[in-house]
């Protein structure tokens with residue numbers, strides 16, 4: 001590390017800052033990874049099939065401890081640095097979070113990359129090297145402000161720029177049909193071309209056994225400068241084109257179903273998809289010489305519809321650039337591509353206006369039309385029902401013409417998967433009902449998972465040490481070993497150790513909360529944690545209403561022995577999502593009043609921790625007693641936050657939604673608090689029409705709504721939250737009123753269990769013991785076996 005400090009950073013210890021030491025340490029650690037990386041690459045080439053995981057988002061977080069832990073170097077690095085008077089944990093905090101994603105979808109991609117490396121699955125992750133990741137959230141006067149994120153401001157010690165790996169990506173222009181050797185060939189002449197430059201980051205697997213690459217593309221103008229314009233004095237104009245083209249990899253699209261900069265988004269999607277496919281084909285030709293064997297050597301996974309233009313682009317590359325016959329190209333394409341669906345919400349399923357597609361990707365639109373025709377022709381021939389044909393068409397002719405990217409991905413894929421059992425069954429019944437009827441074997445389920453290396457071993461080293469002490473080293477290698485904890489759940493001595501671990505994490509979180517918000521939370525309180533993107537369907541509002549109702553109840557009977565609670569919220573709202581931002585303001589306004597109320601006397605504290613990201617999640621999760629997973633049933637595809645929290649021993653309060661259902665199956669219904677309407681019941685209500693079966697707003701909810709609506713928490717602007725209150729009282733689309741009473745009752749069940757520590761800690765231990773199945777290693781094995789057809 002001294003050598004790195006001197007020769008790579010250029011500092012001597014007397015003048016080195018903690019940042020210099022971080023960079024020196026990272027570079028030294030990276031050196032250790034590189035030998036494994038080289039060996040893995042050699043193995044990959046000779047080996048079997050490779051996976052290409054295409055994702056517009058990778059929510060990686062910090063890498064130092066990830067790599068140290070997987071190389072089993074954490075303790076030796078700690079000692080080496082201590083010998084130099086440096087604290088490794090201080091360096092850890094210096095690394096910026098790589099926040100190249102919005103939330104669960106991007107974090108899933110990061111967990112999958114880690115698991116593939118750990119299982120020695122040869123894989124490339126492909127995405128975009130955004131200069132600015134997800135915005136940094138600053139809370140001022142209770143409101144969210146977005147500050148640009150700048151993770152590359154100081155050098156990124158993990159990546160390698162590959163100046164020799166560059167592909168051109170075209171946009172716009174015209175398509176010309178010419179004759180070549182007597183057959184028609186389409187020639188696309190793009191109006192402009194941008195270069196995709198590769199940056200590789202090693203993804204180190206468990207015990208360093210295998211290292212894969214995360215290859216992120218950066219956009220660079222093909223012509224760096226229009227010298228003629230520059231020389232003739234038009235300095236700004238000469239640089240403008242370049243700035244426009246390079247904007248493609250400038251910022252992460254804020255996403256989460258908000259609307260903005262749509263054309264740039266389509267450019268981003270095509271940019272990274274095209275570069276990744278060109279890279280794949282070049283590598284395949286180098287190794288195997290013949291594109292017809294592509295499906296034998298490569299499996300491509302499309303993480304959501306963002307890269308689904310891959311269907312048309314792969315066809316274009318095979319037919320136009322490599323002169324394969326259409327039918328052969330189609331066999332290759334559908335033998336290689338697979339698609340993961342992440343949402344059933346119509347507003348989040350991508351559709352591109354035909355006019356935009358025609359302008360930006362004219363050749364691809366032609367290809368999509370031809371794919372659509374070969375898909376629909378047999379139906380027309382069979383005189384299928386017109387409504388059926390409309391519903392399975394790639395082109396949506398409803399109002400205006402759109403390309404349905406989900407349909408394109410479905411039709412071009414070998415397998416299509418949902419991400420939890422419920423989500424997959426709803427896919428078959430709703431969005432893809434008719435396509436499912438045509439291709440009944442295509443939809444499969446692959447319930448999400450999380451990597452335990454990050455979400456247990458690194459995030460909760462204290463608990464991990466305890467588990468290793470009881471179960472042996474094997475628990476680090478095989479999550480299923482956790483089940484042996486079952487026999488310790490009733491052991492009072494073990495419960496005590498388990499509980500001490502939680503107490504230490506809570507003490508740490510209390511400190512972080514005090515530093516960042518000034519609020520003092522009682523470390524003995526029940527830590528009730530609601531951390532995830534702020535979204536109406538995730539129902540932070542339901543939790544806040546319950547908080548207000550509890551506050552109201554405490555004020556009415558202050559002498560009762562209320563279970564002390566810390567309600568901890570964290571999450572970002574999309575910048576343009578006004579209602580979600582108003583919910584953040586409400587949480588903060590409620591916090592201000594409740595925390596200052598002498599009648600409550602600290603028994604209820606409400607905290608909104610700013611800037612939720614992977615690192616903050618790693619701090620909060622080990623300290624959680626209760627995990628809020630309360631989305632409207634049928635709307636959360638899977639959730640992975642639920643898995644992280646249960647693994648660390650938090651009990652879940654949740655609806656029968658997403659993977660909560662499978663968590664209940666694993667932990668047992670007596671160790672989880674389930675409430676609320678089921679997806680089926682909600683669907684039935686929607687069929688009848690909401691008005692017929694409006695639930696009465698209960699008196700308790702009425703009082704909470706009344707307090708919020710009358711300005712009890714916003715005396716400076718009494719009507720601030722009227723719109724939120726009104727939505728719950730009137731049509732209640734997200735079933736906040738409908739589920740409120742059953743949520744309240746479940747929360748009182750939580751209080752009752754907390755009052756019985758033996759029963760509480762038994763349930764907590766059983767949660768950790770029984771969620772081994774949610775390891776992303778299990779998920780990756782299922783993909784490898786059922787979709788990619790490669791041995792693990």
Ligand SMILES: *Cc1c(COP(=O)(O)O)cnc(C)c1O
Pocket residue numbers: 059102103104105107531532533612613614617638639640641642644
């Ligand atoms: C796990 C994770 C998510 C996903 O959380 P859900 O509760 O499943 O929505 C989002 N953001 C971060 C930073 C995460 O670590």
